Amino acid sequence: MDLKEKAIASLKKHASGDAFSRLPAALPKASVLIPLLLRHGKLHALLTVRSVNLKHHAGEVCFPGGKSESGDTDETHTALREAEEEIGLPSHTVQVICKLFPVLNKAGLLITPVVAFIESSFKPRPNADEVSEVFTLPLEFFTKEADHSCYPVPSVFGPTHSFMYTDPRTGHIHQIWGLTAALAVTVAALALGKKPEFELGFDLDDPASAFRDVLNRRLSKL
Ligand SMILES: Nc1ncnc2c1ncn2[C@@H]1O[C@H](COP(=O)(O)O)[C@@H](OP(=O)(O)O)[C@H]1O
Ligand SMILES: CCC(=O)SCCNC(=O)CCNC(=O)[C@H](O)C(C)(C)COP(=O)(O)O
Numbered sequence: 534m535d536l537k538e539k540a541i542a543s544l545k546k547h548a549s550g551d552a553f554s555r556l557p558a559a560l561p562k563a564s565v566l567i568p569l570l571l572r573h574g575k576l577h578a579l580l581t582v583r584s585v586n587l588k589h590h591a592g593e594v595c596f597p598g599g600k601s602e603s604g605d606t607d608e609t610h611t612a613l614r615e616a617e618e619e620i621g622l623p624s625h626t627v628q629v630i631c632k633l634f635p636v637l638n639k640a641g642l643l644i645t646p647v648v649a650f651i652e653s654s655f656k657p658r659p660n661a662d663e664v665s666e667v668f669t670l671p672l673e674f675f676t677k678e679a680d681h682s683c684y685p686v687p688s689v690f691g692p693t694h695s696f697m698y699t700d701p702r703t704g705h706i707h708q709i710w711g712l713t714a715a716l717a718v719t720v721a722a723l724a725l726g727k728k729p730e731f732e733l734g735f736d737l738d739d740p741a742s743a744f745r746d747v748l749n750r751r752l753s754k755l
């Protein structure tokens with residue numbers, strides 16, 4: 534099996550399917566697309582920098598995504614629609630792999646991560662109202678200690694991860710932290726089948742129970 538097939542097989546084992554379909558329907562929903570691609574023989578992930586003019590998370594690094602709209606058929610539709618709106622990613626070129634367990638953020642928004650492969654030749658067209666920059670980086674970056682630190686503040690799993698990534702193409706330094714870092718670390722560990730050099734916060738052999746526990750703990754506090 535090549536790198537991409539291995540990643541797909543491994544990620545599919547952790548698909549949440551409809552395991553969370555009985556959650557309160559009234560919860561506001563959002564989706565993020567975690568776009569993976571092959572570049573120079575390695576798995577990469579695509580991230581965006583949010584416009585400084587946005588009301589929420591201005592200037593922060595995040596995956597393409599956003600809130601569910603009434604016309605969306607499901608969480609995957611939301612992720613693909615948002616990615617098309619924000620970075621001009623044509624939905625029909627995307628190979629959706631799976632949905633992971635949703636995460637409930639502090640604002641009570643239920644966020645479903647959708648993992649997908651995109652074409653290596655994809656050229657982003659950022660919508661300047663929402664996205665100021667798009668960059669890709671090797672997925673294994675999120676398994677290394679070198680540019681990683683931890684804040685002793687609880688995030689999705691364990692402490693809050695933070696990474697400083699210097700994009701060799703632009704020289705820009707990007708901080709990736711909080712929810713986005715937690716999702717990136719999770720997908721890197723699952724897709725590469727590799728334990729990070731720092732504490733992951735869940736058992737790589739059985740992430741589904743950790744994801745379910747986190748969600749149930751958050752839901753019980755609603
Ligand atoms: N054309 C536009 N110009 C400015 N802001 C926009 C916009 N389209 C969407 N937004 C805002 O961008 C944020 C992200 O949208 P989305 O969920 O579609 O990704 C939302 O704000 P809030 O985060 O304040 O709700 C939304 O209102
Ligand atoms: C949970 C809060 C944090 O972790 S803040 C830390 C760094 N910022 C992020 O990880 C961005 C988190 N926010 C998003 O990904 C999006 O705002 C969203 C998916 C929650 C909603 O999308 P929208 O585009 O409507 O803001």
Ligand SMILES: [Mg+2]
Binds near residue numbers: 599600615619663
């Ligand atoms: Mg958005």
